[in-house]
Amino acid sequence: MAAIAQGPLTSIAYCWRLERSDGAGLALTSSDRDMVADGVTYHAAPGVTPASISRSLGLDGDSTDVDGVLSADSLTEADLMLGRWDGAALNLIAADWSAPQAETVALLAGELGEVSIDGDGFSAEMRGAAARLGFAPCPSTSPECRAALGDRQCRVDMSGRxxxxxxxxxxxxxxxxxxxxxxxxxxxxxxxxxxxxxxxxxxxxxxxxxxxxxxxxxxxxxxxxxxxxxxEGCDKRFETCVSRFNNAANFRGEPHLPGGDLLTRYPGA
Structure with missing residues (x-):
């Protein structure tokens, strides 16, 4: 890949692939013509380019901003405004448009963050996978259930609900x-x-x-x-989990754990 950047001219093109949670996908390239890289066909969108790319060997999250013009038929202002692409999984690579079979370089993998629209253009934040480290690795204790009704932790059968x-x-x-x-x-x-x-x-x-x-x-x-x-919904209380769903074994909370107000429950506290 280093050979691509040598000489007075370069044949590097940025390619990114977006996959929404509903299964829809999009593959675009900064080249002025469609190209194939790693077996994926990327459609030309020369008006869409990364503004900057930041990578780190530490625990700081890799990130980039993408600016462009709303020219792609599959990347419309309506879909961006409706938030259909919010949180979409992304992969950003650099490829040689003059040699489609050449090795590509992975630049960023993560998800699409905040999207803003200004006139006929848009700007999107791309967050790297390391950005997930900003969240607590372990759940905090709580009297209410931390699972979502019907998910793999809750396990309530949602048929007929x-x-x-x-x-x-x-x-x-x-x-x-x-x-x-x-x-x-x-x-x-x-x-x-x-x-x-x-x-x-x-x-x-x-x-x-x-x-x-x-x-x-x-x-x-x-x-x-x-x-x-x-x-169907759930108020996440232990009483509801027992009486309505008969699912106490999978309750993801600590309803009987004393809280911070324990001392105030007694006279003279």
């Missing part, structure tokens, strides 16, 4: 549905199955008959007739 409905009206973060919603869906998740927000989801904070209040305002317009899916 979802429902579908149609949106009748929407205002801010409140949706009016065509059917009444049971209380068991409180603290669950509502996922849009159509319309501008298709594929996006938000937590359910309140339920009143056929009205549901969401944690997040829809990023796109919610038209009447949009189909949504509601997933």
């Amino acid at each position: 979802t429902m579908r409905a149609k949106v009748v009206g929407a205002s801010e973060n409140v949706l009016e549905l065509d059917t009444s919603v049971e209380v068991r869906f409180l603290f669950g998740r509502l996922r849009y199955l159509g319309g501008e927000n298709c594929g996006l989801a938000s937590a359910i904070l309140a339920i009143s008959g056929s009205q549901v209040s969401l944690r997040d305002r829809p990023r796109g317009k919610v038209a009447a007739g949009t189909v949504v899916q509601l997933r």
Whole structure:
């Protein structure tokens, strides 16, 4: 790879591959024509280039910023604004466009961070895998369950714990549905199955008959007739885990551990 950078001209091209959590993917290159590297076809997007790349041998997270023009058909302003690419897995490499079979150099692997749009252009932060070290490696103790209902830690079977409905009206973060919603869906998740927000989801904070209040305002317009899916929720209390799900063995919390207010529970404290 060092030979590519020698001489008055260079044939280095940046190539990055993005993979969203819903399975959609995108492969772009800074070259002015499509190229193949490591068996992957990267589509030309010469207006999209890394602004800077920072790598470290220590524990500091590798990072880069990408600036570009919204010219790729698969990288649209609407999808960026809706957050469809937030947290997408990324791989950034350097390749020789004049020798597709030559060895490539891995520059960064991680996920897509904050995205901002300015006019016809955009800027995206790319966080390296080492950025994950900024999170606590071990969970903190808590009286509430730290698992999500139905995940590998919780293990509750989610069969029959979802429902579908149609949106009748929407205002801010409140949706009016065509059917009444049971209380068991409180603290669950509502996922849009159509319309501008298709594929996006938000937590359910309140339920009143056929009205549901969401944690997040829809990023796109919610038209009447949009189909949504509601997933049952849990308040993460030990009593609920026992009485409603019969799942005490998998409760991921410490409900009987004394808290910091232990001394204040007694007279004279």
